[in-house]
Every structure is written in structure tokens, then in C-alpha cells.
Amino acid sequence: MPDIRYVCLSDLHFGAENSILSHLKDDHVTVDPAKASSVLDALVAVLKTLIDGNEDQTRKPTLILNGDILELALASDNVALMVFELFLDRIFPSGAEPLFDPTVLYQPGNHDHHLWETARERQYANLLDTLEPDDVLPVPWHGTSLYYLEDSRPVHSELLEELAKRRPHDQAITFRVSYPNLGLRSKDQKTSVVFHHGHNVESIYHLMTTLKDFVFPGRPPATEVWDIEAENFAWIDFFWSTLGRSGDVGEQVGLVYDMLQDDHAIQRLAGNLADGIATRVARRGVLMKCRWLLKAVLHKVLSFVASKVAASERRIPKVPLSEKSRIGMLAYLSGPLTLQLAAEAPNKDRRLPEHVKFIFGHTHKPFVESTQLDRGLANPVRIFNSGGWVVDTKEVEPFHGANLVLLDDDLEVACIRLFNQATDAAQYRVRLDDGLPAEQGPFYQHLSELVRPDDDVWKNFSQAVAALVTERANSLTDIIDHAFDTRTTAS
Numbered sequence: 001m002p003d004i005r006y007v008c009l010s011d012l013h014f015g016a017e018n019s020i021l022s023h024l025k026d027d028h029v030t031v032d033p034a035k036a037s038s039v040l041d042a043l044v045a046v047l048k049t050l051i052d053g054n055e056d057q058t059r060k061p062t063l064i065l066n067g068d069i070l071e072l073a074l075a076s077d078n079v080a081l082m083v084f085e086l087f088l089d090r091i092f093p094s095g096a097e098p099l100f101d102p103t104v105l106y107q108p109g110n111h112d113h114h115l116w117e118t119a120r121e122r123q124y125a126n127l128l129d130t131l132e133p134d135d136v137l138p139v140p141w142h143g144t145s146l147y148y149l150e151d152s153r154p155v156h157s158e159l160l161e162e163l164a165k166r167r168p169h170d171q172a173i174t175f176r177v178s179y180p181n182l183g184l185r186s187k188d189q190k191t192s193v194v195f196h197h198g199h200n201v202e203s204i205y206h207l208m209t210t211l212k213d214f215v216f217p218g219r220p221p222a223t224e225v226w227d228i229e230a231e232n233f234a235w236i237d238f239f240w241s242t243l244g245r246s247g248d249v250g251e252q253v254g255l256v257y258d259m260l261q262d263d264h265a266i267q268r269l270a271g272n273l274a275d276g277i278a279t280r281v282a283r284r285g286v287l288m289k290c291r292w293l294l295k296a297v298l299h300k301v302l303s304f305v306a307s308k309v310a311a312s313e314r315r316i317p318k319v320p321l322s323e324k325s326r327i328g329m330l331a332y333l334s335g336p337l338t339l340q341l342a343a344e345a346p347n348k349d350r351r352l353p354e355h356v357k358f359i360f361g362h363t364h365k366p367f368v369e370s371t372q373l374d375r376g377l378a379n380p381v382r383i384f385n386s387g388g389w390v391v392d393t394k395e396v397e398p399f400h401g402a403n404l405v406l407l408d409d410d411l412e413v414a415c416i417r418l419f420n421q422a423t424d425a426a427q428y429r430v431r432l433d434d435g436l437p438a439e440q441g442p443f444y445q446h447l448s449e450l451v452r453p454d455d456d457v458w459k460n461f462s463q464a465v466a467a468l469v470t471e472r473a474n475s476l477t478d479i480i481d482h483a484f485d486t487r488t489t490a491s
Contacts, residue, residue, distance in 0.1 A: 002412065002443040003054040003061075006184070007047065007100070008195065008405035010066035010361030011388030013111065014087065015080030018390045018476060019071065020468040022083050028475045031075065033082035036090070039389075039468050042461040044090040044099075046418075046430075049457050050406070051099050053450045063091070063100040064182070066361055066386060067109025067197025073240045074111075081163055094168040102171040105148060106157060107182050109197035109362060110205065113241035115157055117233070119177040123155045142233060143226035146183040146194070146344045148176060180225055181340060185353070186411050189346050192353040193411050194337060198362030198385070199236070200228065201328040208232045225336040320367035320385070320399055329383075330373060333358060338376035357382045357413055359405055364388030366403035368415055368435040382436060384415055391472035396421045403433060412443040416451055418461070425466035430458045 013019040017029060023037040024030060051061060070080040091099045108116040124140050131137070145151040157175040164173040182195040199205045209222050209231045222228045316322040321329070337358075342350040358381050366387030370380040387402035401420035407413050415433040422428060430453050434440065452458060 001055050001446050002408035002410065003056055003059070004050060004406050005061055005409045006064055006407040007051075007061050008064040008066050008359055008386060008407070009069075010109070010197065010386040011068045011364055011390070011402075012065075012087075013068055013071045013388070013390050014083040015075035016071035016390060017075075018392050018472050020391065020465060020472060021087075021389050024471070024475065028471065029478060031079050031083065033079045033086075036086045037468065038464040039461075040087060041090070042457075042464040043418075044087075045457050046404075046461050047091070047099055050416075050447075050450055053446075057097075060098060060101045062103065062105060064105045064107065064195060066107045066182075066195050066359065067199075068111040068361065068388070069106070069109075070112040070115070072112050072114055081159075084160075085163060085167060088164060088169075088173065089167055092164075092169045092171070092173060094170060098169075098171065103174050103176060105182060106160065106175045106177050107195055107197060108177065108179055110199040110236055110240040113233070113237050115159065116177065116179040117237055117241075118159060119155045119157055119179070122158065123153075126153055126155070141226060142229040143180060144178045144182075146181050146340055147185050148178055148182055149184070180229060181337065183341075183344075184407070184411060185346075190353055191355040191357070191411050192341060193357045193359065193407065193413065194341075195359045196332075196337070198360035200225075200332050200336075201325050201360070201362070203324075203328060205236055206232055208235050223335060223339060225340050228336060318399070320365050321363065325363065329360075330371065333371075333381055334373045334376040338373075352377055355379055355382075357384065357411070359384045359386065359413070361386040361388060364390065364401075365399045366401050366415070366417060366420075366433075367399075368403075368433050368439075370436060370438065382413065382439065384413055386415075387418075391421070391469050392476065394473055394477050396423050396469075396473070398422060406443075406447065408443040410443070412441050413439055414444045414447050416447070419465045419469075421469055422466070425463065428462040428466040429453050430462060 012021050014021060015031060015033070016022060017024060017031050020039045021037055021043070022031045022033075023035040023040075025032045054061070070084055072080060092102070106115070108114075108119075120140065120142065123144070127138065127141075144155055148154065155177045157177050160175040161173065164175075178195075180196060180200060184193040185191070203210065206228065209228060212219065212231060213221065222231055316325075333356075338352065341352055341356070345351050345353075356377055356379075360383075363385060364387055365385065367383075367385050369383050371383055372380045384405055385403065386405050388400070389402055391400075393400075398420055402418045404416040404418055405413065406416065417431050417433045419428050419430070430451060432444065432448055432451050453462070
């Protein structure tokens with residue numbers, strides 16, 4: 001019987017007020033980091049049920065956190081970290097059996113990208129330890145080795161390891177950081193499983209590369225994963241992993257982000273900006289007489305710009321993956337990822353693995369599929385998206401939800417569809433994702449015996465999710481309406 005060897009979660013967004021894994025205070029808009037949400041407790045109960053089904057209880061699965069675990073873009077550090085502590089307390093309970101191996105694999109995303117920046121500095125410090133005093137300092141490396149088990153100098157997150165020491169745990173918990181890709185390789189080296197948060201499938205995260213290519217069209221393009229990161233890391237770190245920690249400004253940025261999730265709020269936000277700018281510019285003279293025209297033009301321009309900024313993959317609800325993001329995903333797989341797979345091939349023969357499985361999140365829309373690339377890899381790539389745990393629209397989005405991604409020792413991959421958003425609570429029902437028949441081997445069959453949606457642990461989970469998805473959608477409405485009411489009163 002194949003046991004669960006790896007458990008992958010992503011896009012938990014601990015600390016975000018729109019995450020169903022954060023608990024809100026009675027005002028329904030402020031996170032209470034001292035109390036666990038009902039969904040967090042229900043999720044841990046589900047994980048325990050699955051892991052208790054392993055035949056070998058002495059060997060705990062490895063937890064892989066595949067990005068956007070901490071909400072550093074739209075929440076303060078202390079809130080995000082305290083909610084993360086609640087999660088650690090439950091999966092590594094003091095005086096009880098832990099759910100996971102004490103070494104956690106952490107792959108930062110865009111919302112917690114800053115964890116990679118601090119880990120990257122540690123990686124560079126480790127390198128300095130190996131140099132002689134007169135050696136020339138090398139250029140910092142913007143990535144880690146693909147296959148973490150074969151990395152002789154692992155990078156750790158000092159912040160998360162110090163955080164884990166605050167509470168009593170029976171074992172020291174360590175956090176090994178990889179970026180932007182984390183790989184597992186089968187014993188016969190014919191199969192590779194690659195974890196990537198997923199932000200590199202969207203062009204907005206390559207903005208600096210795009211600007212460079214526009215301004216300096218004759219320069220060589222960035223093709224390696226570390227070159228792409230070197231050109232774009234400051235942009236990603238600033239916009240998605242720093243602003244939320246910028247005091248009062250960070251709170252206002254979070255409010256603007258909430259508004260960008262609603263078409264009506266975008267128009268109101270653009271109108272407020274246009275009114276303010278027009279009034280300031282046209283204070284006196286002839287411009288004051290045509291202030292209305294200036295305001296109308298600004299409103300139209302700002303509405304267009306705001307809509308473009310808001311048009312991320314998560315704002316395209318009608319398909320699991322938009323055509324634009326699909327093109328970006330295939331380009332990443334056949335380009336930067338294939339190059340890294342070749343560069344780290346065994347025996348340096350640059351021979352690509354026969355089978356590649358790609359696990360990512362970021363889009364908050366879980367799905368599985370098999371896709372043939374035009375170049376690079378000979379066989380179709382099996383793709384698994386882990387979805388996400390936030391509610392950032394006022395309307396129900398049926399494609400939004402979460403997968404729990406599980407792997408056995410042979411790197412067979414199975415996804416448990418934990419939920420999709422729905423209007424009816426009865427539609428929340430856990431199931432094994434059967435979209436890839438090629439992955440329905442012994443491991444899948446074993447999990448099919450463990451996932452029994454009518455058992456209390458699964459029903460309780462589904463009920464908790466249904467309740468909090470509705471609550472978060474209502475909270476978003478309150479946040480946006482309160483923001484405009486406050487502005488109207490103040491003016």
C-alpha cells in the first residue's frame with residue numbers, strides 16, 4: 001500500500017482578511033491572529049485523517065508549502081506570522097504525534113517573496129564562507145538548485161525557524177527554502193516532479209524584462225530562471241511582498257487591492273482619483289471652467305489603467321486557466337524550466353527526464369491536465385494546480401477553490417479537490433480529482449479508500465468552508481462600502 005510521502009499546499013495567505021484560514025474579529029473585517037479559523041482546524045483534521053492512513057507511522061510525510069503562505073503584501077508581518085504559528089501548533093502539537101517531518105520545504109511565491117530575498121542573502125553568506133580573503137566576490141545567485149535532496153548547501157529561513165522556537169515543539173522545526181523551482185527525482189531518474197508557485201506564468205511578473213526589451217531591443221533575452229529573477233525580483237518584492245508592511249500606507253494599499261476585485265468599485269475608485277486630480281490641477285483660471293471635461297477624461301483613462309492592473313488570472317473566472325496565462329505557462333515549461341532540467345541532469349549529460357509533472361498554484365483555480373509542449377520535453381507534461389484559500393470577489397466564482405496535492409514514494413501524484421466556491425452549501429463536497437487517468441495507480445486507489453465525503457471529518461470541513469466563503473464575500477462588500485462611506489463623510 002503506497003503511503004503519502006509528500007503533502008503540498010499553496011496560497012494559504014495567512015494573515016489576509018480574505019483568507020478563510022484567518023479568523024476575523026466581530027467587525028468581520030479585521031484579522032484576529034490569536035484565534036484559529038474554523039477552516040484551519042477542519043483542514044488539520046483532514047490532514048490527520050489522511051496521514052493516519054499511512055501504513056508506516058514512523059516515517060512522517062514531508063510538507064511542501066508552495067508559495068503565498070504568508071500574506072506579506074496586504075498584511076503586517078506580525079499578523080501573518082501569528083496566524084502561521086497557529087498552523088504550526090496544530091501540525092506539530094506539543095506532547096502529541098506530529099503530522100509531518102520536522103523539515104518543511106518552503107517555496108516562496110509573490111505575496112511572500114521577501115522570504116526568498118532574506119534566504120538569498122543567507123545563501124550568499126554561506127558562499128562567502130568558502131572563499132579566501134583575496135578572492136573576487138561573485139555575483140549573487142538568484143535561485144537555488146532544483147533538486148533539494150541533492151543540494152549540499154541548503155538555504156534556510158532564519159525568520160521562520162526562530163518563529164517556530166517561540167512555542168514548545170517536541171522537535172526543532174526547520175524550513176528549507178527553494179526558489180523559483182523545487183524538484184523531486186525518481187530513483188530511476190526518469191521522472192521529475194517540479195514545484196513552482198506559478199507567478200512566472202503571468203507577464204505582469206516579468207514587467208522589468210519587458211521594459212528592458214522595449215528600451216534596449218538588441219540585448220540578449222533572459223532565458224534562464226535565475227536571469228528572469230535577477231531582472232524582476234525588486235519589482236516583485238516591492239509590489240507584492242513589501243507594501244503591506246508599510247504602516248498606514250500598507251493598509252491603504254490593501255484597501256485599494258480590495259477595490260480592484262470589484263468592477264463597480266474600480267469605477268468609483270477611478271472617479272475619486274479623477275475628481276481629486278482635476279480639482280487640484282484646475283484650481284483657477286480657464287482650466288477651472290473645463291474641470292468637468294478634465295475629470296471625464298481622467299476618469300476614462302484611470303478606469304482603463306485600473307482595469308488592466310486588476311486583470312490578473314484570478315479575475316478571469318470562466319475558465320480554469322486563461323489563454324494568455326496558458327501561453328505563459330507553456331513558455332515557462334518549454335523555456336526556463338526545460339533549461340534548468342537540462343542543466344541539472346544526472347551526470348551532466350543534459351538528458352531531459354522522460355516524464356515531468358508540474359505542480360503550481362497562484363491562480364486560485366485548481367485543475368489537472370496533461371499538455372504536450374511544442375519543444376523541449378518529448379512526453380506530455382502532467383499539470384496540477386493547487387488553487388487557493390482566499391475570497392476576493394463579491395460574487396461566487398465556481399472555478400475558485402483548493403486542491404490538496406499528495407505524492408507517494410514513486411512520485412505518483414493525486415489531488416483531493418477540497419472545495420470549489422458555490423452558491424449552495426450542499427455543493428461543497430470533497431472528492432478525488434479524476435481528471436488524469438494516467439495518475440490513477442495504486443496510490444490513487446489507496447486514497448480513494450480514505451476520502452469518504454460522508455464521514456464527519458470531511459463533512460465538517462465542507463460545512464466550515466461553505467460558511468466562511470459566504471462570510472468573506474460579505475466582508476469584502478462591507479470593506480469597500482465602508483471605504484467610500486468614510487471618504488464621503490470626510491469630504
